[in-house]
Structures are given as structure tokens and as C-alpha cells.
Amino acid sequence: MSDRRNTGAAGRALGPRGLPSLQLLLERDDVGAWLESSPREAVVGALRTALAEARDALRTGADADAPAPAPDRLVASARTALDRRADAGLRRVVNATGIVLHTNLGRAPLADAARAALIEVAQGYTNLELDLETGRRGGRLAQIGTLLCAATGAEAAIAVNNNAAATLLAIAALADGGEVVVSRGELVEIGGGFRIPDVIRQGGGTLVEVGTTNKTRIADYRDAIGPATRVLLKVHQSNYRIVGFTDGVAPAALVGLARERGIAVVDDLGSGCLTVPRPVASGEPTVREAVASGADLVTFSGDKLLGGPQAGLIVGREAALAKVRRHPLLRAMRLDKLSAAALEATLALHADPARAMTEIPALRMLTQDPSAIASRAERLASRLEPVLGSRPAIVASEGRPGGGALPEAAIASRAVALALDSGVIESLRRGRPSVVGRIHDGRLLLDLLTIADDEVDAVADAVGRAMAACRAP
């Protein structure tokens, strides 16, 4: 490296345009201390990046005589960059957005029973593929299938990694390279690039669109069925609604037509209510209703209105499920043991609807009493009063189910409104626990619909820490 050094006026080793060399930075005392707590490669990498960025800034900057940043500043910016990288992993977030099934925040928080089941399975070995009664190799997830059949009235059931996988697998298993007929009003994009036309193609099917955006009739399906047709696919309009001059075909009518022609019906319910959180989701078809309509396969998510871990559930007729079980894609999409444990425990709670409503956090939030939300808002405002120096305002707010479910449903809620600098809001988001709220009219709203009772103190403390961090020089 010495060949690239030149000697500055002060006799120090400086690189091009007065930047210190990497070696010089590494010899500093503060970097020495840093190296004791962080891996050398990471520190060297961060310093290199800081130097490269400074070099680029000098080269492209408008002022040709701008001085190079001091070594102190280079080390500080390398350190900040490395700390941020270390902070980038998964961590606890307090959801103060008022959106219950927030996809970016991991959708449904787990019930205590689901969390306990997950930890038990994580701690040691488990009977994943062993039947403990007989001592023989047993099918994984048998209990999940039993609980799902009991909850939905289906003949058979299976769980996979998520509903995107469930839908793809259902199509792949039943379309068998043939045509899949879908209404133009149901060619949904769920988000994250999950689009029904692409899913059909990836499942080896050929999409046949019928009807129009706002109206599809049974005759449209009938006219579209040909010798290559294998599946009539119904898709829940999860995250949008078509209102006004509209018409669709009920699942039972589709099933009637499909039976006549010897083809299958797949119904992708998306959210899939086992226990309906009324009144929020009053109009939602339940999984039991979809199964009773006679669809061959019904698919839905584990972490939307079911309130469990990420999973995709496929329920329906035994003959159709047998094709799913035989399909080679199943292995690539199977549920892992931790999610399986949490799902099984969540499904067990659904066996008693009243228990499901109180013990599954997403359902509890969606159906909680407005007075409980109001009293949490009062508690948070009181806890924030000494932190802020004055009592913050409590405002009426509208929460949402989220998760691409029930786009029209608004839930009356209360939020604490804080006039904070953007720096404090950012610091709050970056903190531990992170607190993510909603910005409205230049204020940060902390919505009590999604803040749990036992999170109120943590939120107030986090606001205090974020304000202190921004006051510090």
C-alpha cells in the first residue's frame, strides 16, 4: 500500500486528494476498539466503502477544491453503516398502523397456544413423520387435516407453505395441462407479483377468460367449456370490489355446470374465514359454505382471517386431494414443522368459535369493544404526558382488516396523535422495539386498534427514547 501513499503537508499518509489510507484508519485507537467487538472483515469492508464513497463524492462534487472528509468522519460513517446493516434483520415491531393483518409487518400475530406449540417443537425433536401409536412412518400433518375437515366439513385437507402455493398446486393437480376457465372480473393481482393469469400458466394450464369485468353469467362459462377444459376457477376479489352494474356466478351454480360436464371447480377464497369476525367480515363466505357448495378444492391462507402462521390450506373432495398429494410440486411447497405446530394449535382454537375470538389476536383485535380501544388510548396518552411535557390529543381513527381482505371494511378506532419531527419518527421506526405508526396531516398517529394492552408502556418508552436520541448532539 505504501506505494500509493503520498506525504501530506503534516507528514501523514494520505491518498488521492487528501483522503487517508485504509491502513491509517486501521491504526487509529477508536478503530482498534471497534475491532474488539466486530469481525475484522466487516470493519475493513465498512471502512473501504466509506473511503470509496468519499472518493466518489470528491470526484463528482461541484467544488474541485473541497477538502476530503476528516478521518473521524470517515470512521463514524463506516460505523453507522455497519450498525444499520446489523439492525437490518428481523425484529419485534409494534404495529401502531391500525391495519390488523399488515402484510409488511408479518400479518397475523400468533395466539399464546400457537406460540407455545411452536416453541415446544423447536426445542427438540418431534413426531413429524412418525406415528407414535404404531411406531411406523406416519404422514406428517395428519392432525391438521383432521382439524381442517372438522372445521370445514370437507372430506380431506392438506396444508402447504402459503396460499399462493396452495392455488398453484390445486391448478397444477387438476388442470393437468388443460384449460382453466376464469371470469374476467376475477383475474386478480394479490400483490408481490401474484397474478392469477400467471399462476394458471405456471400450473401448466391454459387460461380461458369469460364474461366482462363487471358481469359474468353461467352461460359464459357454459359456452367456454370445450374438450380441453379441466377446471372452472373461482377467485375471491380479495383486495378490490366491482360495484354498480355487476353480476357474478355463485359457486353452487358453477359446481352444477362442472358436474354436468365432468370437470372440476377450484375456489380460491384468499382470506378464508373459519370463524367469522362479525360484524367486520359479515358478508364473507366461510370456508364451510364454500365446501358445502361442492367445489372440488377450496384454497385459503393460514395467516389472514384464520389468524395463524403463514400457510396455505387446501380442503375439498377426497378424489381431488388425492391428485394434490401425488403431485411432485407438493414436496417443494410443504409446510415446515414450526409453522405446522403453530397452525395445528390455531386450528384447535377455532374448534370453539368463542375461544377463537378471544384467544386469536387478529380476531380479538377485529372484534374488540370500542371502549377497550378508548381506554387503551387514554392510558397511552397519560403515559406520554410526562414524556412530551403535555397530554397528546386522542383522535377518532379508522382501522382496517388488511391482508388484502375486506377492502371496504373500516373499523372504528382511536389514535394518539403526535406532532413529532421526521427525525424522531424515523428513530422510533428504527428503535427496539420498532414502532410503526401512520402519518396523517403531518402528525404521527399511533392507532390503538393494533397496539396490545401489554405494548402501551413499551410504546411510551420508545417515544421517550426516540426524542432523547434526536436531542443528543
Ligand SMILES: *Cc1c(COP(=O)(O)O)cnc(C)c1O
Ligand atoms: C392472499 C391471497 C392469495 C395468496 O395467499 P398467500 O397466503 O399470501 O400466499 C391467493 N389468492 C387470493 C384470492 C388471496 O386473497
